Amino acid sequence: MAANWARPAFAGVDDIFKTLHYGLTVKLVSTPRHELKTCKWSELASDVLDSNPDDFDFIPVLNDADDEPRLVGLFHAADIRKRGIADGPVSSFYVPLTEEYLIGADASILDFVVQADSRPCRLVVSGDxxxxxxxxxxxxxxxxxxxxxxxxxxxxxxxxxxxxxxLPHEPAWMAMLKPTRLTKIQQEILIAREKDAYVDALLFTQFSDKAEIMKRLKPLAVNGPALARNLRHFESLRNKVAHANEYASSPDQAKHVCKVVRELLSMRCEIRERLNET
Incomplete structure (x- = not known):
């Protein structure tokens, strides 16, 4: 029965990747418009800062229309507070809306993450x-x-x-593992064989094992210290995410996540190109 499980399940993996991530949309993590703290462009910037007890970094700006005020831009409260210059109305400080401050509600979360360090605030658009x-x-x-x-x-x-x-032959990649990990994997394989549950030796490896093989294999354009650093960052983020630990609790940590995600997507693309050549 175990043999039925042995076929690699990577056929169509790129389509699955796209389907999954397109289903995880920005709308799921955005703050709905009716919950937003806003300000008028005629208000004094100092008053807006004083009435911002939650220290929001960005505050949407409304025009002064009496019937139906419209969002016209963003007031970068954190930056203005840091500079210590808040004399005058919000209209003297706000940033008018442009495309770079907009993102579709149905855009994938990853679409936002890969740019969030350079575009840390986006207004979410659905229709008009x-x-x-x-x-x-x-x-x-x-x-x-x-x-x-x-x-x-x-x-x-x-x-x-x-x-x-x-490396289709197991001894070739096993020789690249650290001795302690090789021993552990061999023990787990032995137990699986005894239970008639053995499928594939690679399934017993952890992320760190695969990273070790990748470093020894050097299959990509990025190699040496850069490859080792990237793989270390990937594993660190994986462990924090998987174990419900904090991974973006500060602006610097969040920006680091954006960088790591870009590096991972780039390496993923390179690996797929390498596989398509075989």
Whole structure:
């Protein structure tokens, strides 16, 4: 029966990747418009800062229309507070809306994450309406954790596929493992065989084992210290996400996550190109 499980399940993995992440949308992590703290562009900037006890970094700005005020831009409260210059109305400080401050409600969470360090606040658009706001701090929300875990798990799967394709004989990649890990894996394989549950030796490896093989294998354009550093960052993020630990509890940590995700997506793309060549 175990043999039925032995076929690698990577067929169509790219379509699955896209389907999964397109289902995890920005709308799931954004603050709905009716919950947003806003300000008028005629208000004094100092008054807006004083009435911002939650220290929001960005506050949407409304015009002064009496019938139906419209969102016209963003007031970067954190930056103005840091500079200590808040003399005059909000209209003297706010940033008018442009495309770079907008993102579709149906955009994937990863679409936001890969740019969130350079675009930390986006107004969420659905149809012709602004329906919410998403910021860098939203990287801490549960749907982002789900998206990151799926991303890293998928990356580990594609690493497995590359190792299996490049080194089809088990002794070749086993020789690249650290002795303590090799012994542990061999013991687990022995137990699985005794229970008639053995499928594939690579399934007994952990992320760190695959990373060790990748470093020794050097299959990519990024190698040496850069490859080792990237894989270490991937594993660190994986462990924090998987074990419900904090991974974006400060702006610097959140920006680091954005960088790690970009590096992971780039390496994933390179591995897929390498696999397509075989």
């Amino acid at each position: 309406q602004i329906v919410g706001l998403v910021t860098l701090s939203d990287l801490q929300r549960l749907p982002v954790r789900v998206a990151l875990f799926a991303l890293i798990t998928g990356f580990e799967m594609i690493m497995t596929d590359l190792i299996r394709t490049t």
